[in-house]
Amino acid sequence: xxxxxxxxxxxxxxxxxxxxxxxxxxxxxxxxxxxxxxxxxxxxxxxxxxxxxxxxxxxxxxxxxxxxxxxxxxxxxxxxxxxxxxxxxxxxxxxxxxxxxxxxxxxxxxxxxxxxxxxxxxxxxxxxxxxxxxxxxxxxxxxxxxxxxxxxxxxxxxxxxxxxxxxxxxxxxxxxxxxxxxxxxxxxxxxxxxxxxxxxxxxxxxxxxxxxxxxxxxxxxxxxxxxxxxxxxxxxxxxxxxxxxxxxxxxxxxxxxxxxxxxxxxxxxxxxxxxxxxxxxxxxxxxxxxxxxxxxxxxxxxxxxxxxxx
Amino acid sequence: xxxxxxxxxxxxxxxxxxxxxxxxxxxxxxxxxxxxxxxxxxxxxxxxxxxxxxxxxxxxxxxxxxxxxxxxxxxxxxxxxxxxxxxxxxxxxxxxxxxxxxxxxxxxxxxxxxxxxxxxxxxxxxxxxxxxxxxxxxxxxxxxxxxxxxxxxxxxxxxxxxxxxxxxxxxxxxxxxxxxxxxxxxxxxxxxxxxxxxxxxxxxxxxxxxxxxxxxxxxxxxxxxxxxxxxxxxxxxxxxxxxxxxxxxxxxxxxxxxxxxxxxxxxxxxxxxxxxxxxxxxxxxxxxxxxxxxxxxxxxxxxxxxxxxx
Numbered sequence: 001x002x003x004x005x006x007x008x009x010x011x012x013x014x015x016x017x018x019x020x021x022x023x024x025x026x027x028x029x030x031x032x033x034x035x036x037x038x039x040x041x042x043x044x045x046x047x048x049x050x051x052x053x054x055x056x057x058x059x060x061x062x063x064x065x066x067x068x069x070x071x072x073x074x075x076x077x078x079x080x081x082x083x084x085x086x087x088x089x090x091x092x093x094x095x096x097x098x099x100x101x102x103x104x105x106x107x108x109x110x111x112x113x114x115x116x117x118x119x120x121x122x123x124x125x126x127x128x129x130x131x132x133x134x135x136x137x138x139x140x141x142x143x144x145x146x147x148x149x150x151x152x153x154x155x156x157x158x159x160x161x162x163x164x165x166x167x168x169x170x171x172x173x174x175x176x177x178x179x180x181x182x183x184x185x186x187x188x189x190x191x192x193x194x195x196x197x198x199x200x201x202x203x204x205x206x207x208x209x210x211x212x213x214x215x216x217x218x219x220x221x222x223x224x225x226x227x228x229x230x231x232x233x234x235x236x237x238x239x240x241x242x243x244x245x246x247x248x249x250x251x252x253x254x255x256x257x258x259x260x261x262x263x264x265x266x267x268x269x270x271x272x273x274x275x276x277x278x279x280x281x282x283x284x285x286x287x288x289x290x291x292x293x294x295x296x297x298x299x300x301x302x303x304x305x306x307x308x309x310x
Numbered sequence: 311x312x313x314x315x316x317x318x319x320x321x322x323x324x325x326x327x328x329x330x331x332x333x334x335x336x337x338x339x340x341x342x343x344x345x346x347x348x349x350x351x352x353x354x355x356x357x358x359x360x361x362x363x364x365x366x367x368x369x370x371x372x373x374x375x376x377x378x379x380x381x382x383x384x385x386x387x388x389x390x391x392x393x394x395x396x397x398x399x400x401x402x403x404x405x406x407x408x409x410x411x412x413x414x415x416x417x418x419x420x421x422x423x424x425x426x427x428x429x430x431x432x433x434x435x436x437x438x439x440x441x442x443x444x445x446x447x448x449x450x451x452x453x454x455x456x457x458x459x460x461x462x463x464x465x466x467x468x469x470x471x472x473x474x475x476x477x478x479x480x481x482x483x484x485x486x487x488x489x490x491x492x493x494x495x496x497x498x499x500x501x502x503x504x505x506x507x508x509x510x511x512x513x514x515x516x517x518x519x520x521x522x523x524x525x526x527x528x529x530x531x532x533x534x535x536x537x538x539x540x541x542x543x544x545x546x547x548x549x550x551x552x553x554x555x556x557x558x559x560x561x562x563x564x565x566x567x568x569x570x571x572x573x574x575x576x577x578x579x580x581x582x583x584x585x586x587x588x589x590x591x592x593x594x595x596x597x598x599x600x601x602x603x604x605x606x607x608x609x610x611x612x613x614x615x616x617x618x619x620x
Binding site for chain 1: 352353354379382383385386388389390392393394395402403404405406407408410411413414417428429432433
């Protein structure tokens, strides 16, 4: 059985995996998911990128806001506010089920990967969803407004502070989840895709887990990134702003340079100039608005991988 | 400032306290609440009797079902079911706020009494709500279907098993919450009311906390119980069934005998024969359907206490 492995963060990554699900049987797909955004809120264990993937693949994702569930109700938040509880991070009523059950099972000693597999199985998703690690890794940012964990930067501060440095606390002591290294180095793996998630905030935490970068270097499977840049901008989130703050041009060359020792190819958007790229690349419309868009991008990424494999 | 102290369980007790709130300034009222029903569900700390009191006094209680909030939504339970989680105990979306915040604050080291005071203050209830103890006390029943904790008997088994014995695990090691003994023995306390909650399941756990029964014995304030029997039956819940299983007649004499070393008087319903009672008693319509009913019962109980005080 041939396999496709994807390294993925939030919304953009979930869309690419959904595109893959239109092409490949789900049992051939392994998604390795960023957990650097994971945090505790009101005592609950929240894994934003895993949840975005679960909601997107099960058809439950809110299509306009990019997080949470479609048709969500908000009785919990209303009651929390009336009790004077923290309300900067919104937890929908239905969304709470994942967090409450995950927190409960973690407290009982189950691993994040076992819990994630349990959820994916309950919703009959079929693919393998692997948190990058069962050990805690927490993305922290040094900013113009001080040091802050990811969610404070992303949600509470709406990415407004200027970012000076990013670190992944705990990464050097973390172990890749069982199955991650195996999936990357499996001779049956025909392509490894890096989703168009934020390279610095969503993909780098995965690459920071010891062994993953090394596995990507030794695998025979071509590693293809889908560029998060579309028409000289990031589709969503702080990627372009962050690149500016790091002194980088918002170009595919910057993306290619960032992934230089990791990828074998880069899929770029047709709106952008790819003439300066020195690595194998391909061009398509990478904007993923419809399901057909997602399938097209997944197909193009797999085709580039095929071409590189020769 | 004169004070009124109430020992209370669930719905019936909350109705009596709401009646008291119509008569006395809230700052003169202290409710000592049963926590023997408290339990952990999906990792969340649930205090059913405290919550019933909070919802009833804040006008949020569901008026027909006797637990939970009016106008509740159920997105959380739907999602829990879809994930294969336990669904025998219903947690409404708005209701979850109390449980999530309480669990979080307990984990941070706050006491149940401090948390309860925080909630009562956020909802501007004005009275003093004291959990009987900050230490864990768990009501367990020996039944025809084996040993079971209270919620399994009450909710999952709908009180169907025959009860052979009741015990309050941890009670002998528990300390009364700060303020409980003081409220009972305060010279300013003019009446101590025992609500028409189940004497064996809801009031006995309070009396089992070391020091409370002793304080009731030494206080100068008259202790008046409102009988849970109305027209030879219990208004709600398993009181009558339980009395039958314990070989007791469902009469006010049985209630008076049960509370013999605790109460100075008993308020009974006008439908029932009170001729066999040898302790001071009074008769009124004790069925509490409307707010006026609740006020009437509270007034009658206070009047009986006044009469006993002489």
